[in-house]
Amino acid sequence: MNPKKDLVGIEKLTAPEICQYLDLADNFLEVLARPIPIVPALRGKTILTLFFEASTRTQISFSIAAKRLSADIVNFSQTASSVKKGETLLDTARNIEAMKVDGVVIRHSAPGSALFLGQRLEAFVVNAGDGAHEHPTQALLDFMTMRQHFKSFDKLRVLIIGDITHSRVARSNIFGLRTLGARVAICAPPTLIPLEIDRLGVEVFYDLDGIIGEYDVVMALRIQLERQQAGLFPSVREYRACYGLTAERLRRMKPRSIIMHPGPTNRGVEIDPEVADSTRSVILEQVKNGVALRMAVLFIHAGGKIE
Amino acid sequence: MKKIMEESDIRRALIRIVHEIIEHNRGTKKLAFIGIKRRGDIIARRIAERIKANEGLTVPIGALDINLYRDDLQLISDAPIVEGTDINFDVNKRIIVLVDDVLYTGRTIRAAIEEILDFGRPMAIQLAVLIDRGHRELPIQADYVGKKLPTAKHEIVDVRIKELDGEDCVLLQADLKHKSSKNRPANAPPRIQMPRQPRQKVKQLTIESPKKDES
Numbered sequence: 001m002n003p004k005k006d007l008v009g010i011e012k013l014t015a016p017e018i019c020q021y022l023d024l025a026d027n028f029l030e031v032l033a034r035p036i037p038i039v040p041a042l043r044g045k046t047i048l049t050l051f052f053e054a055s056t057r058t059q060i061s062f063s064i065a066a067k068r069l070s071a072d073i074v075n076f077s078q079t080a081s082s083v084k085k086g087e088t089l090l091d092t093a094r095n096i097e098a099m100k101v102d103g104v105v106i107r108h109s110a111p112g113s114a115l116f117l118g119q120r121l122e123a124f125v126v127n128a129g130d131g132a133h134e135h136p137t138q139a140l141l142d143f144m145t146m147r148q149h150f151k152s153f154d155k156l157r158v159l160i161i162g163d164i165t166h167s168r169v170a171r172s173n174i175f176g177l178r179t180l181g182a183r184v185a186i187c188a189p190p191t192l193i194p195l196e197i198d199r200l201g202v203e204v205f206y207d208l209d210g211i212i213g214e215y216d217v218v219m220a221l222r223i224q225l226e227r228q229q230a231g232l233f234p235s236v237r238e239y240r241a242c243y244g245l246t247a248e249r250l251r252r253m254k255p256r257s258i259i260m261h262p263g264p265t266n267r268g269v270e271i272d273p274e275v276a277d278s279t280r281s282v283i284l285e286q287v288k289n290g291v292a293l294r295m296a297v298l299f300i301h302a303g304g305k306i307e
Numbered sequence: 308m309k310k311i312m313e314e315s316d317i318r319r320a321l322i323r324i325v326h327e328i329i330e331h332n333r334g335t336k337k338l339a340f341i342g343i344k345r346r347g348d349i350i351a352r353r354i355a356e357r358i359k360a361n362e363g364l365t366v367p368i369g370a371l372d373i374n375l376y377r378d379d380l381q382l383i384s385d386a387p388i389v390e391g392t393d394i395n396f397d398v399n400k401r402i403i404v405l406v407d408d409v410l411y412t413g414r415t416i417r418a419a420i421e422e423i424l425d426f427g428r429p430m431a432i433q434l435a436v437l438i439d440r441g442h443r444e445l446p447i448q449a450d451y452v453g454k455k456l457p458t459a460k461h462e463i464v465d466v467r468i469k470e471l472d473g474e475d476c477v478l479l480q481a482d483l484k485h486k487s488s489k490n491r492p493a494n495a496p497p498r499i500q501m502p503r504q505p506r507q508k509v510k511q512l513t514i515e516s517p518k519k520d521e522s
Contacts, residue, residue, distance in 0.1 A: 024389055027389050030392060031375070039375035039422075040421075041374075041380060042380075069375075299375075299389070303380055
């Protein structure tokens with residue numbers, strides 16, 4: 001299967017395309033467990049991470065993934081870039097082109113920035129988050145983790161709790177899980193749920209306690225504290241009381257269900273420490289899978305010559 | 308298309324290879340087998356089963372996917388399908404017998420050796436193949452060969468294994484895209500290209516029969 005040049009989002013991917021990433025990522029876990037966890041597959045390729053928004057985990061994860069495949073990686077972040085000096089994204093793109101980079105991993109606050117860059121660059125582009133649009137590698141590593149626990153997406157029930165409106169992770173997850181055949185529900189205060197979200201094929205709930213016992217996967221999203229200042233919910237304490245993953249709610253979850261979080265966690269807000277550190281939490285598995293998954297993404301998009 | 312080896316030929320060749328391996332290494336104590344996916348690992352398993360039947364020892368077996376070590380990743384259009392390597396034993400201080408179905412350019416074996424060395428430092432690496440079809444591009448040779456088969460580069464050696472293809476046999480096929488195989492009937496025997504010698508002018512010798520004495 002010849003992949004597209006860029007990975008911009010999950011929305012346009014078919015189920016076999018998603019599974020191609022997941023299958024390869026499962027195989028790369030074996031590479032990571034070797035005494036020398038490095039293979040020469042992408043020797044001589046140069047990959048640039050271009051982060052216009054703060055990130056630690058995603059940028060480190062991409063860097064480690066590239067190094068495990070023997071690619072050369074150049075990290076570029078907002079404070080170090082000339083964006084502060086007023087350069088436009090298009091000019092940045094032209095400069096990248098002139099430096100003969102093979103691939104670009106971009107995070108930017110503007111939705112569509114990865115698509116914009118991909119259309120103008122010969123190098124492949126991987127979206128590492130564009131505003132509130134999509135975060136495809138995060139969603140793929142979530143699918144990978146879910147598949148390891150439940151084998152199949154058929155009849156899998158997934159609940160996403162939190163700030164759906166501002167969450168690219170939620171959007172990418174909803175697109176992909178619907179494609180893979182899972183049932184998705186979201187639960188949040190009405191102010192954090194975007195209009196017409198039900199058109200994506202999800203069920204919408206406002207009362208967490210009534211439904212939490214029915215789901216195989218419960219995913220909490222990070223609550224950004226500036227949203228509270230914007231008046232979208234009364235207080236952090238009230239959010240925790242209504243939507244936080246507490247030990248009490250953990251007890252009422254389905255047996256063998258798992259708890260996910262894309263990180264970074266706000267302990268004591270959307271997830272309590274004893275829940276984040278419980279045996280049902282797969283947060284660190286997600287991070288571990290993230291490296292293998294990003295290796296798969298880089299390998300598929302850089303491994304062959306794309307016509 | 309021509310059948311080069313039948314099921315019984317393959318079985319006999321593997322029995323001989325097993326004996327050669329045991330004899331050459333004076334037993335099987337330090338041996339381990341690593342087969343190259345997707346047919347080498349099945350052949351390796353068969354060799355190991357036979358060793359168990361003969362010597363009563365279970366030898367470790369691994370499987371290798373060399374796709375991440377290929378030297379032509381930049382040249383092929385699709386990213387190859389990577390199936391994963393599976394080596395669950397310590398390769399250090401072991402004699403590794405690398406197993407593949409066909410030895411051709413030697414590039415696959417080079418990649419496999421490199422990958423094994425990333426797992427540790429074996430005492431030795433030996434190579435067993437079912438078919439050696441020539442045309443090496445690297446200085447690599449097999450220690451144990453099932454059958455040496457002279458081929459032309461455009462021909463395809465097709466090793467079929469029961470577990471994957473439903474039958475055990477080796478076929479030699481002409482590549483239909485190749486110009487020399489045009490206009491040839493499908494059942495024509497494969498052409499073997501011999502190195503061309505410059506034609507020498509040969510003086511025609513006439514041998515005169517000795518004249519009989521007519522006396």
